[in-house]
Amino acid sequence: MxxxxxxxxxxxxxxxxxxxxxxxxxxxxxxxxxxxxxxxxxxxxxxxxxxxxxxxxxxxxxxxxxxxxxxxxxxxxxxxxxxxxxxxxxxxxxxxxxxxxxxxxxxxxxxxxxxxxxxxxxxxxxxxxxxxxxxxxxxxxxxxxxxxxxxxxxxxxxxxxxxxxxxxxxxxxxxxxxxxxxxxxxxxxxxxxxxxxxxxxxxxxxxxxxxxxxxxxxxxxxxxxxxxxxxxxxxxxxxxxxxxxxxxxxxxxxxxxxxxxxxxxxxxxxxxxxxxxxxxxxxxxxxxxxxxxxxxxxxxxxxxxxxxxxxxxxxxxxxxxxxxxxxxxxxxxxxxxxxxxxxxxxxxxxxxxxxxxxxxxxxxxxxxxxxxxxxxVNNSLKPAEVEAMTWIKENTPEGASFLILTGVKSPEIDPFIEWFPALVERRSLSTVQGYEWLGPGRFMGYYSDLAALQGCELMGCVEDWLVRTGLDHQYVVVHSAQVDDGLSKAFAESGSYRRIYNEGKIEIYESVTP
Structure with a gap:
């Protein structure tokens, strides 16, 4: 041998x-x-x-x-x-x-x-x-x-x-x-x-x-x-x-x-x-x-x-x-x-x-x-999320602005927030990507603002954030997978918003405030 x-x-x-x-x-x-x-x-x-x-x-x-x-x-x-x-x-x-x-x-x-x-x-x-x-x-x-x-x-x-x-x-x-x-x-x-x-x-x-x-x-x-x-x-x-x-x-x-x-x-x-x-x-x-x-x-x-x-x-x-x-x-x-x-x-x-x-x-x-x-894999867009974005692109005005609530306090690991403007071709008030090129300090300042927004558990907190930042919006997207249930319920029961989409844990509300 x-x-x-x-x-x-x-x-x-x-x-x-x-x-x-x-x-x-x-x-x-x-x-x-x-x-x-x-x-x-x-x-x-x-x-x-x-x-x-x-x-x-x-x-x-x-x-x-x-x-x-x-x-x-x-x-x-x-x-x-x-x-x-x-x-x-x-x-x-x-x-x-x-x-x-x-x-x-x-x-x-x-x-x-x-x-x-x-x-x-x-x-x-x-x-x-x-x-x-x-x-x-x-x-x-x-x-x-x-x-x-x-x-x-x-x-x-x-x-x-x-x-x-x-x-x-x-x-x-x-x-x-x-x-x-x-x-x-x-x-x-x-x-x-x-x-x-x-x-x-x-x-x-x-x-x-x-x-x-x-x-x-x-x-x-x-x-x-x-x-x-x-x-x-x-x-x-x-x-x-x-x-x-x-x-x-x-x-x-x-x-x-x-x-x-x-x-x-x-x-x-x-x-x-x-x-x-x-x-x-x-x-x-x-x-x-x-x-x-x-x-x-x-x-x-x-x-x-x-x-x-x-x-x-x-x-x-x-x-x-x-x-x-x-x-x-x-x-x-x-x-x-x-x-x-x-x-x-x-x-x-x-x-x-x-x-x-x-x-x-x-x-x-x-x-x-x-x-x-x-x-x-778990940190990528899911089919239901892509479908919701497709619906928004086909059913909302091109110049509309969206406030997006996902509950994720770190924007760099929130795919929904980042992909939204690219796939929907609408303005997202909740997206920080790109701010690093808009002026010294704007990126870190807005990063902190968005972390505070995504930490909101009450509708009053969201409204205070909008007043403080002076931003205007026509629609709110609530990704209820990580957002507090009480916040989702508050938007559903509010007379200031009308729910126009509810699929796959994604709710879309249109502002009806005069």
């Missing part, structure tokens, strides 16, 4: 990377497949994609979303890709918002592998990091939603930009000047916060790997290239609106949580019932400091200093690499010290114990990611 030949390092890395790509793609595509509609958000982006059709691909001055004259200042790369695919392949815009985000985010697994290979200088470590990147429950959530159309492109190009800049500083080759300028520019054109994080990370790369005159000159050339690549967008916005939309967007971030608390929350985050990743992150962070992996450790902190709101999605990259170091180096090292048996970390692929442990961990993370996907 012949012994089975052991896998070579190349075969092992190909196997683990293949598992990461295949199973990582499955958990990204499955929620959209089950939901039958783009997950969570993306309503404003649907309007912007359709606006490009109306403008024949010219950058519009305003978006039609919510009839608020919102400047069309959002980085438009994803919208143009979706518009082009819809026109060339005759794919409905809603289907593109459903499938493009998970597709692009699945491609990010390969981009992450390229970057990890350069930073960790080990195929074994880089495929391990990629597997954890692909299968961490919840880490892909915001990128596979409808609004992930821009976030997923931003993430993909951020990884490719940092990889290109790192290779440029390491080799000095001219081709990486062009690639770095291209990918940095595409990041800026894809997502505003991704552009900020890319600039900060590339500066960090220069500090650790490129402090030479030649690297500085190359960095300046890349910067000029980024300005040129992005100039058609920002030049048009400046011509339309000046700096106002950009200054407004800069004031809409969330900076209220101390860095140490946000970072601690990320490290100890419970993505799964068994805190495997939290333990590995702690071990990896300590090991990284001990082994002087200062770039990864610093990169895990800097995003919270630069742009705290989206920092968790960026620090996830260095932490996946630190997790790989914990799994492949730190744990075997301490195990060997306890057992007094030397372990060659570069040959862990030969260890049946390590392979079995890795297999169990990845299977567990895959299952947890699948369960997380079910939670995403």
């Amino acid at each position: 012949t012994n089975k030949k052991a896998m070579s390092p190349v075969e092992w890395t190909h196997l683990v990377l293949g598992v990461a790509i295949v199973f990582g793609s499955i958990v990204r595509f499955l929620p959209g497949l089950m939901a039958g509609f783009p997950l969570n958000d993306g309503g404003m982006f649907l309007s912007m994609i359709r606006d490009l059709a109306d403008s024949r691909y010219a950058l519009p001055e305003f978006t039609s979303y919510n009839q608020l004259q919102i400047p069309f200042a959002y980085p438009p790369f994803g919208f143009y890709v979706a518009r082009l695919l819809s026109d060339l392949l005759n794919i409905p815009e809603l289907d593109l918002l459903r499938w493009l985000p998970p597709l692009v985010n699945s491609l990010s697994i390969l981009a992450f592998y390229l970057l990890a290979s350069e930073l960790l200088k080990s195929k074994l470590l880089s495929v391990l990091a990629s597997a954890f990147y692909a299968l961490t429950p919840g880490a892909f959530g915001w990128f596979v939603m409808g609004g992930g159309l821009t976030r997923s492109f931003g993430s993909l190009f951020l990884l490719l930009a940092v990889f290109s800049v790192l290779r440029l500083f390491q080799t000095g080759q001219g081709k990486f000047v062009g690639l770095a300028a291209l990918f940095c520019g595409l990041t800026v054109l894809s997502h505003p916060e991704a552009g900020v994080h890319t600039a900060a990370t590339c500066f960090l790369v220069w500090l650790f790997f490129g402090r030479t005159v030649k690297s500085f000159v190359n960095a300046v050339i890349v910067g000029v290239g980024v300005v040129l690549v992005t100039s058609p967008w920002w030049g048009t916005i400046l011509a339309y609106h000046g700096l106002a939309p950009f200054l407004s967007a800069l004031s809409s971030g969330s900076y209220g949580i101390p860095v140490w608390r946000a970072l601690t929350g990320m490290i100890l985050g419970r993505e799964s019932y068994i805190p495997i990743l939290a333990v590995l992150r702690l071990i990896g962070l300590g090991w990284g400091i001990w082994k002087k992996e200062y770039f990864l450790v610093t990169w895990a902190v800097v995003p919270y200093l630069v742009e705290p709101r989206s920092a968790p999605s960026v620090v996830f990259y260095p932490f996946c690499m630190l997790i790989a170091l914990a799994f492949a180096e730190a744990i075997p090292f301490f195990a060997s010290r306890l057992r007094k048996i030397p372990v060659a970390t570069g040959e862990l692929y030969k260890s049946k114990t390590c392979n079995a442990l890795l297999f169990l961990v990845l299977i567990y993370l895959f299952v947890e990611s699948g369960l997380y996907g079910f939670r995403l």
Whole structure:
């Protein structure tokens, strides 16, 4: 009987990377497949994609979303890709918002592998990091939603930009000047916060790997290239609106949580019932400091200093690499010290114990990611909600304004509120999306106002809110699934409103006040 030949390092890395790509793609595509509609958000982006059709691909001055004259200042790369695919392949815009985000985010697994290979200088470590990147429950959530159309492109190009800049500083080759300028520019054109994080990370790369005159000159050339690549967008916005939309967007971030608390929350985050990743992150962070992996450790902190709101999605990259170091180096090292048996970390692929442990961990993370996907499905529009919106579009005046009560105090996780203006093409007084471009402080101020509105349990509270904000409306939509029963009953019994629709826990009232 012949012994089975052991896998070579190349075969092992190909196997683990293949598992990461295949199973990582499955958990990204499955929620959209089950939901039958783009997950969570993306309503404003649907309007912007359709606006490009109306403008024949010219950058519009305003978006039609919510009839608020919102400047069309959002980085438009994803919208143009979706518009082009819809026109060339005759794919409905809603289907593109459903499938493009998970597709692009699945491609990010390969981009992450390229970057990890350069930073960790080990195929074994880089495929391990990629597997954890692909299968961490919840880490892909915001990128596979409808609004992930821009976030997923931003993430993909951020990884490719940092990889290109790192290779440029390491080799000095001219081709990486062009690639770095291209990918940095595409990041800026894809997502505003991704552009900020890319600039900060590339500066960090220069500090650790490129402090030479030649690297500085190359960095300046890349910067000029980024300005040129992005100039058609920002030049048009400046011509339309000046700096106002950009200054407004800069004031809409969330900076209220101390860095140490946000970072601690990320490290100890419970993505799964068994805190495997939290333990590995702690071990990896300590090991990284001990082994002087200062770039990864610093990169895990800097995003919270630069742009705290989206920092968790960026620090996830260095932490996946630190997790790989914990799994492949730190744990075997301490195990060997306890057992007094030397372990060659570069040959862990030969260890049946390590392979079995890795297999169990990845299977567990895959299952947890699948369960997380079910939670995403629950946060998408249901057929009854779409039917109600269709009815409103067909049976109410085009210029009508709607007050929508859902009971959800966080607008960013309320799909009904966000999709309403796009699908109904009417004004929603309860929608905050787009306010980040309307003036400094308006987004956070209206966000607080809407949280107060959705917390109302009495009709008097709603009326006081309308008086305080000075907003006028012709219709009220009550989504009774989460709204207090007493509030729904108050509208039904009020002489100031007439119920005109009542299906699937959605009630629509027309104001009849003289």
